[in-house]
Amino acid sequence: MMPLADEYLIVLIILSLAIVMAMIRIILGPTAPDRVVGLDTINTIVIVSMVVFGAIFEQVIYIDVAIVYALLSFVSTLYIAKYLQGGEY
Amino acid sequence: MLAFVITTIVCFITYLLFTTGSGDIAGLWSIEELLIGLILSLITGFISQTVFVKDEDVRMANPLKWLLFLVYAIGPFFVSLAKANVDVAYRVITGKINPGIVKIHPNLKTDLSVTILANSITLTPGTLSVDIDEENNDLYIHWINVDEQAIKQTPIDCKYVCGSFPQWIRRIAE
Amino acid sequence: MITIITGIIYVLLGIGVFFNILASIGLLRFPDVYTRLHAGTKCTTFGSIFIIGSVIILGLRSWYFGDVNGSVLAIHSMGALLAILVTNPTGAHAIARAAHKSGVKPAQAVIDTLEKEDNS
Numbered sequence: 001m002m003p004l005a006d007e008y009l010i011v012l013i014i015l016s017l018a019i020v021m022a023m024i025r026i027i028l029g030p031t032a033p034d035r036v037v038g039l040d041t042i043n044t045i046v047i048v049s050m051v052v053f054g055a056i057f058e059q060v061i062y063i064d065v066a067i068v069y070a071l072l073s074f075v076s077t078l079y080i081a082k083y084l085q086g087g088e089y
Numbered sequence: 090m091l092a093f094v095i096t097t098i099v100c101f102i103t104y105l106l107f108t109t110g111s112g113d114i115a116g117l118w119s120i121e122e123l124l125i126g127l128i129l130s131l132i133t134g135f136i137s138q139t140v141f142v143k144d145e146d147v148r149m150a151n152p153l154k155w156l157l158f159l160v161y162a163i164g165p166f167f168v169s170l171a172k173a174n175v176d177v178a179y180r181v182i183t184g185k186i187n188p189g190i191v192k193i194h195p196n197l198k199t200d201l202s203v204t205i206l207a208n209s210i211t212l213t214p215g216t217l218s219v220d221i222d223e224e225n226n227d228l229y230i231h232w233i234n235v236d237e238q239a240i241k242q243t244p245i246d247c248k249y250v251c252g253s254f255p256q257w258i259r260r261i262a263e
Numbered sequence: 264m265i266t267i268i269t270g271i272i273y274v275l276l277g278i279g280v281f282f283n284i285l286a287s288i289g290l291l292r293f294p295d296v297y298t299r300l301h302a303g304t305k306c307t308t309f310g311s312i313f314i315i316g317s318v319i320i321l322g323l324r325s326w327y328f329g330d331v332n333g334s335v336l337a338i339h340s341m342g343a344l345l346a347i348l349v350t351n352p353t354g355a356h357a358i359a360r361a362a363h364k365s366g367v368k369p370a371q372a373v374i375d376t377l378e379k380e381d382n383s
Contacts, residue, residue, distance in 0.1 A: 004272065004321070011314065014280050021287035025299070033296045033362035040354055041286060041303040044347060048283070048311045051343050055318045055336065063339040064107075067346050074350035081357035085364035107342065109334050117334070174282055174309045177301055181289040186298055188369050204353075211352035212308060217300055219359040231297045231359065231369065 008056050015049050036080050043073040092142035097134030099141070101126055154261055161257050166209060173214040180215075180233065189235040190219060194227050195255045202258045203228075209254050268324055272317045279313030282306045296362045297369050304355040308347065315344045 019042055026038040047066045054062030104126035109117045180186060197203050203226050207218040215233040222229070289302025322337030 004269070007273070007276065011276055011280055015283060018283050018287040021284075022290055022303075025290045031296065031362075031367055033358060033365065033367055034299065036358050036361075037296060037299050037303050038290060040351075040358065041290060041307055044307040044311060044351060045283060047343060047347060048279075048314050051315050051318055051340055054339075055321060058332065058336075060332070060335045060339055063336070063343055066343045067339070070343060070346035070350055074346075074354055077354040078357050081354075081361035085361035106338055109331075109338055117331070170305075170309060173305050177289065177305050178282070178285055181285055181292060181302060184292060186293070188298060190369060207356060208349075208352040211355055212305060215301070217297060217304070217359055218356050219297070219363055231301075233298060233301055 005056050008052050012049055012052055012056075015045055015052075019045050032084055036077065036084070039080075040073075040077055043069075043077070047073075092138040093134050096138045096141045097130050100130035100133045104130055158261050161261060165253065165257065166213075169213040173212065176214050177233075187234050188231065190229055190231050191235070192227055192229050194225070197226055197255060197258065202261070205258050205261070206254060209258070213254075265324075268320065272320060275313045275317040275320070279310040279317070282310035282313070286310065295369055296367050297359060300355050300359055304351055308351050311347050312344065315340050315347075319344075 022038045022041045022045070026035050026042075029035060047070050050062050050066035050069065054060060054066070105118065105123075108122045108126065114120060114123065195203075195206055197206060203221070207221070207228060210216050210218050210228070210230060217231040217233075218228050219231050220229040221227070283306065286302050286306035289306060290299050293299045293302055318340045319337045322333045322335075322340060325333030326337065327333075
């Protein structure tokens, strides 16, 4: 374990609270773009959480996973947006 | 040919950055990583040269422009990013909004500069780029607190929405 | 020296967590897609800069004290930060454009130039 691990764990707990609040927006809706906005926010918070996990456990592989997750979630957001608007991109 | 060399060099530098701490050469890299990185970046450079460098346009290979971009990112851009967040925080807490969609004419020519401007606008005070007119690069912007004086003319003046960003970006990317 | 760095890390973490929470509250409070995008994009990006920045400082500190793993931590965190900075506003732009094309009107709008030009 590294120094400041307890503080980073508290940060992680607060971040998961933020994820829960964004999930409430996904459930409430009311339109499809609203849900995509919630999903996008959750993706960013998950990336930050992965980086913090990597720092706590001193495992750099978590941060590599975070980079790949960021790029893949970007692609998925673009595809959902393309699906929602319909027609040519 | 120049496109191939530039793409390979950028790939190799990226590979080196992500493999530090693997050995003893210069204290950071091992010989295997260097060799495999070189081979992989040659392959990647051959495949993606036409994507990375469009139409043999190599003006962005100038390191001075990257330095200018870094100055832009740390100086005016970061200051307005901080302002933007204090502004959004104020609006989240009080709930006061006055939104609308406006059109600006930034007068930029290349795709790269319009992309940088649109991303800068999205991250700065109270504005979010919604759509683009691809013929003359006009941007449509969602503005969270519309200024009554600004909307008297269409397209409205850039200085209300994005400050001095177009001048900076013209210097960086054109 | 170490206490100063620890203090800086506390401040950075506080700012980052505050803005990430604020993004979620904004998602719940604002009335329509576009204003929610304002909260969901700007605040999470800004908060992420500070939280990942604290991790980068942590990595640089252990590199300074002779641990090569610290450099790996710092540089990979910078890669993640760069990925967030590039992809987040672009994704927001794509969602806003898709929302407008699928017919979502901005709530309480004072002016809507794009709507006028689509109809004419």
